[in-house]
Amino acid sequence: MPDVIVRAEAASAGRDRRRSELREFLMSRRARVSPAEVGLPEGGARRRTPGLRREEVAVLAGVGASWYQWLEQGRDISVSPQVLDSVARVLRLSNAERRHLYVLAGLNPPAAEVEPAKRDMCEGLRRLIDTWMPYPAHIMDRYYNCVMYNDAAGAVLGMRPGTTWNCILDFFTDPLYRARARSWEQNARTVVAQFRATCAANPEDEGFQEVLAELKEASAEFAALWEERDIEDAGQIRKELDHPLVGLLCLESTALKVPARPDLTIVLHTPLDEANSAGKLEWLASPEGRRGAMYPVAG
The missing domain is CATH 1.10.260 (434 Repressor (Amino-terminal Domain))
Known part of the structure; x- marks a missing residue:
């Protein structure tokens, strides 16, 4: 046939x-x-x-x-x-x-919306990212604002009080993260392409336009990449970080959506089989590693 x-x-x-x-x-x-x-x-x-x-x-x-x-x-x-x-x-x-x-x-x-009965899921999501320890994990809202993060995200990614709390703005402007991110240049293009895809899916949402305007003003690098008009769906990104205590960390970040909370994105970081990344993350989460941290552990 x-x-x-x-x-x-x-x-x-x-x-x-x-x-x-x-x-x-x-x-x-x-x-x-x-x-x-x-x-x-x-x-x-x-x-x-x-x-x-x-x-x-x-x-x-x-x-x-x-x-x-x-x-x-x-x-x-x-x-x-x-x-x-x-x-x-x-x-x-x-x-x-x-x-x-x-x-x-x-x-x-x-477009999916958050049911009123599902707005109390944040406690469960907090338990999820805390259980992900000793690996970094954080949760963003639809505008890439950080809603919560676990201790490992503070120790490894430099998430801490005093930053903007917008993950893509911090990616381009936070000097601590820029100093650690060995793979920053390779990942910047992907980050901007994924943000463009999110903006394109929400053309009438003024919140994205406000974030976009702030990004263009704060970072000439972002503005230049934005003009290239690359577009890419969110997924996985390989990250290489130079941590001041343990050296090279090779991680893979995965962006996950929860259908019941379409306004949130969970970002989980998994150690790759390189540079003993898993062992180093375990040490950073240990009492000895916490005492040696350059910045107070978030949380």
């Missing part, structure tokens, strides 16, 4: 599964919303449908009853983000459920 036919059949099967899931998802969400929650009379014993009826969802969302029925049946109809948002509002969907609805309807999902 030609590949083009196989791909067409696979695509058709995928659409069928998506429409089936759309039907089941909308029915399950509709069943959990009581009439009282949306200001409708309960209907007493005459109401045999759990939750809302299809017609009620249509009226509350401001769409035609037939159109909503076709949507719930998974028919091949035209949908718009505005209409899906109205349906999501009536069905009281969470941000994750709203994004799921978009995907099932065949539209690009909206």
Whole structure:
């Protein structure tokens, strides 16, 4: 069978599964919303449908009853983000459920948002980076501002009170980090390319424009690299550092996202099998290493 036919059949099967899931998802969400929650009379014993009826969802969302029925049946109809948002509002969907609805309807999902119930995850994330000891780890917000860091990030990367707390600004302007970063020139281009990708994904967010303006003013090196217009997704970066106590450290930083907290990025540093980097990090985290540190250990 030609590949083009196989791909067409696979695509058709995928659409069928998506429409089936759309039907089941909308029915399950509709069943959990009581009439009282949306200001409708309960209907007493005459109401045999759990939750809302299809017609009620249509009226509350401001769409035609037939159109909503076709949507719930998974028919091949035209949908718009505005209409899906109205349906999501009536069905009281969470941000994750709203994004799921978009995907099932065949539209690009909206940007992820932090659910109110997930805003208290920072204690768990603090435990995560502290457990990463003796290896450096820190957490940034969407604008690259440092939210928290572990002791190893203070001892190795020089994170400390008194710096700007913006990781990319410190990368270009912090003299302590610049003095230690043997791989600074190789990594600068990647750092700027990744920041451009993040800015491009948030064109209407003025916060990124404020950080960008500050970077251009503070660093001619950043401004020159920015004009090259390189772009790269966040991932892993090899870092070589000259630490004043232990000498060469070879690390690999990995940027991780937590879907429930799309506003945060976890950056974990892993020692590479070079220069006894793991052993040196363990010594720096020991009581002897802490006593010999040039700067107080952060935290």
